[in-house]
Amino acid sequence: MLEPLFFPSGELQLFGIWRAANNAKHVWVICPPFAEEEKSAHRTLTEIALALQARGESSLFFSYRGTGDSEGDFADATLTDWRADIAAAVAVVGARVPDAEIGLLGVRLGASLAYLERERASRLLLIEPILAGRAMLSQLNMRQKMRVSMAGGGAALPAGDLDGWPLGENLRDELNALDLRDTVKYEGEAQVWNVGPRDAVAPPLQNFADQIGAKTRAIVMPAFWNLLDYTPPVPLLEALTSVS
Amino acid sequence: MNLLNSRIKNMIVERLFLPVDPNAIADDASLMETYDIDSVALFELVVGLEAEFDISMEDMEFSPANFETVNAMAALVESKQGEGS
Numbered sequence: 001m002l003e004p005l006f007f008p009s010g011e012l013q014l015f016g017i018w019r020a021a022n023n024a025k026h027v028w029v030i031c032p033p034f035a036e037e038e039k040s041a042h043r044t045l046t047e048i049a050l051a052l053q054a055r056g057e058s059s060l061f062f063s064y065r066g067t068g069d070s071e072g073d074f075a076d077a078t079l080t081d082w083r084a085d086i087a088a089a090v091a092v093v094g095a096r097v098p099d100a101e102i103g104l105l106g107v108r109l110g111a112s113l114a115y116l117e118r119e120r121a122s123r124l125l126l127i128e129p130i131l132a133g134r135a136m137l138s139q140l141n142m143r144q145k146m147r148v149s150m151a152g153g154g155a156a157l158p159a160g161d162l163d164g165w166p167l168g169e170n171l172r173d174e175l176n177a178l179d180l181r182d183t184v185k186y187e188g189e190a191q192v193w194n195v196g197p198r199d200a201v202a203p204p205l206q207n208f209a210d211q212i213g214a215k216t217r218a219i220v221m222p223a224f225w226n227l228l229d230y231t232p233p234v235p236l237l238e239a240l241t242s243v244s
Numbered sequence: 245m246n247l248l249n250s251r252i253k254n255m256i257v258e259r260l261f262l263p264v265d266p267n268a269i270a271d272d273a274s275l276m277e278t279y280d281i282d283s284v285a286l287f288e289l290v291v292g293l294e295a296e297f298d299i300s301m302e303d304m305e306f307s308p309a310n311f312e313t314v315n316a317m318a319a320l321v322e323s324k325q326g327e328g329s
Binding site for chain 2: 135138139141142143144145146147149150197198202222223226227228
């Protein structure tokens, strides 16, 4: 069953897609990545939700406030708000399937936020979590410069604009402060997945996984959150079917 | 072929999932023209250089010229590594 729905987070209504599996013992909140990365990853996240449903697990794939069809302005959003949005999504799935184990599945910044909200779940599946928000911001700014440069443009980029997304000062400050490189063990079951060209987990992600006590896995495929065109995420979905 | 250029060529083929022999990439050939590199692929090369050579590039340092050829990328790597010494 597929059900589009709105649910409250504070005074705002967030949009999500609830995919229910019959008699599901596990239910996931899918935490999307940031800004342009969410746009590139959206279809793959839908494929993940379908794969979970096919293996008998329900999921809620939602949009943070200020993104997608959720209420709110992106320029006003903060990481604190988005963590509250994850908590609100967890409350929704907990109410719908009270006896199910709740997991958080996140990609990139969504994986980082899922880890920060780990106490709300008994399982984590973290796909390429952002370990240093400052580095992510720098890379996204660089990508914006690349696009402008390769399009022959030389105009100065507007202040506070991140590839067309109005980045508020509070969000920028929280992203710059985000650092998961020295963290603590997670008591539930956790997996950290590395997506890239090599059949090996990059040392920074491996160190993070070791610190939180997570299993790791290398998924050999392009970084789907960076692609303009859709690439079937076959290796990712194959890996998903084998997660216990 | 020097080791630095060889590592860069391997990184390019690996990161972009190119169906070519890394050794077939000429040191001074235009990567943009030869392999039709767009901004997404270029971004992969930046991330690949940072990971392969443990360097960090700030967004203000970006210039397409630094990624035009293997030789240009090698010069960039040597420059960044020199900053840390």
